[in-house]
Amino acid sequence: MSGTVTTRSRKASGTLVVNRVLVSAHAVAIIGQPVFAGGYLGGDYDMLWLHRWGADAVSYLAYAQILAALVLWLVRGPRWLFWISLLLAAGETAQYLAGMAGALDLHVPLGVALVTGVVLTTIAVWRPQNWRAAR
Numbered sequence: 713m714s715g716t717v718t719t720r721s722r723k724a725s726g727t728l729v730v731n732r733v734l735v736s737a738h739a740v741a742i743i744g745q746p747v748f749a750g751g752y753l754g755g756d757y758d759m760l761w762l763h764r765w766g767a768d769a770v771s772y773l774a775y776a777q778i779l780a781a782l783v784l785w786l787v788r789g790p791r792w793l794f795w796i797s798l799l800l801a802a803g804e805t806a807q808y809l810a811g812m813a814g815a816l817d818l819h820v821p822l823g824v825a826l827v828t829g830v831v832l833t834t835i836a837v838w839r840p841q842n843w844r845a846a847r
């Protein structure tokens with residue numbers, strides 16, 4: 713027995729939609745970060761302000777995503793999104809602190825890894841999901 717089902721309630725479907733929208737918004741926000749950073753490094757100093765604003769948006773979206781993924785877990789949806797969201801939020805918190813400290817040797821490679829992680833999560837969350845059967 714696999715213990716998974718593919719049918720679910722309307723509430724569970726709605727929760728999955730909310731998670732998909734949040735993860736996608738998170739991806740758009742984090743993809744903007746290297747764009748703003750590149751503009752700043754190219755000499756447009758206003759871009760640092762946008763990068764700082766983007767960092768706040770990315771962080772709020774990451775924390776909202778943890779809560780949404782927890783609700784998805786509770787309505788018997790997939791659990792993997794909760795653990796991935798926790799990992800991404802931890803990495804993004806470190807990223808924020810590295811940015812404030814100007815530690816670019818950590819900030820740039822971690823940023824590339826985080827952008828990749830959020831994009832892969834977006835692709836994965838839009839795929840069909842397994843639902844756990846009620847006990």
Ligand code: HEM
Nearest residue numbers: 742745746749764767770804807808811812814820823824
């Ligand atoms: C590939 C992605 C990223 C690149 C290449 C990048 C690059 C940079 C660069 C060049 C700076 C300027 C540092 C300095 O002048 O000392 C910076 C600052 C900063 N970054 Fe990023 N970053 C990226 C992603 C992120 C993300 C995802 C966050 C948030 C989670 C973030 C948060 C910050 C913060 C808070 C600062 C300090 C801004 C300030 O001093 O006002 N960065 N980043």
